[in-house]
Amino acid sequence: MSWSKNISINTWRCGRLMSMYPQHYVDPIYKMEDQCSKRTELLRLSHIPIKGALNNSSDTIFNGEIKQKMVNYITKNGEGFLSRKLMAQTLEMIKRTQLEGSYISPGYNKTETDAESLLIQAVENCRPLLQLSSIKRGGVKYHVPIPLTNKKSYFLAMKWLLDASREKDRKVSLPEKLAWEILDAAHGHGRVIKKKEELSRQCESNRAYAHYRWS
Known part of the structure; x- marks a missing residue:
């Protein structure tokens, strides 16, 4: 055997x-x-x-690199065609929402209507710079802030956007929920932005333990 x-x-x-x-x-x-x-x-x-x-x-x-990564993260069970279709519907819904808002608001000429630019802006706004890591010193565990690599920060930003959209009402389609999360994050508010700010506050409060990263 x-x-x-x-x-x-x-x-x-x-x-x-x-x-x-x-x-x-x-x-x-x-x-x-x-x-x-x-x-x-x-x-x-x-x-x-x-x-x-x-x-x-x-x-x-x-x-686009960001769009392709989002498609890969949406994909489940190897259904790449379905994930690309969902991503296309999400970008279409973002553009429709921005165009509708541009005609209603008085300064409609200044409204961003490029869906991919909004997606990139949303991911950049959601990117965390630090992450807490549990390190044991002298029998005590400390939550030590550690800087993230660019690859990990982009991954967390896109993962948080997808998780926040999937946690919403199941009666609403994924493209619609994801479009609203991307629009909120692109304008600097929403659940993902709050999660990033909360993580930043926790890292700031634990900065006294940063030296345990090298000790």
Whole structure:
């Protein structure tokens, strides 16, 4: 039994190593702005093997990094088509809401109607800078504020937006709930903004324990 188990593990390891790129392969540069700003680097990499670009890597105006990550976080059970459809409905509802408000308000020319810009603004407003981590020193646990990486802060911001929209009334569709959460966060208020401010207050109150991070 153990012999067959070792064979299956070794086979899985070999298959995984063969399916991955070697270490000397470099990441592709597919964005036009990066290609223009990194001309010298492209010339240096002209004779170095490059990894293949991902299927969702595109430089069109319809592709956005924040939007693609939101689609990935919405996806459940591998239903990517459904998550892309829900994201498209969310952006459409944001644009409709902003257009309706622009015609009602007197200063409608200054109203932002670009749904993707509002999504990016909402995520930027919800990004936390610090997070509390439980560290044990001398038999006592302290909640120590620790700075977050950019990747983790973006992940938490989008996760909070999705969690806040899913906690609302189940009779309302997800695109509508998510659209309202994004609009609230883009304008600096809402449940997610309050959650971020509460986390910031907790980190500020526990800043006296920040040195335990290195001790």
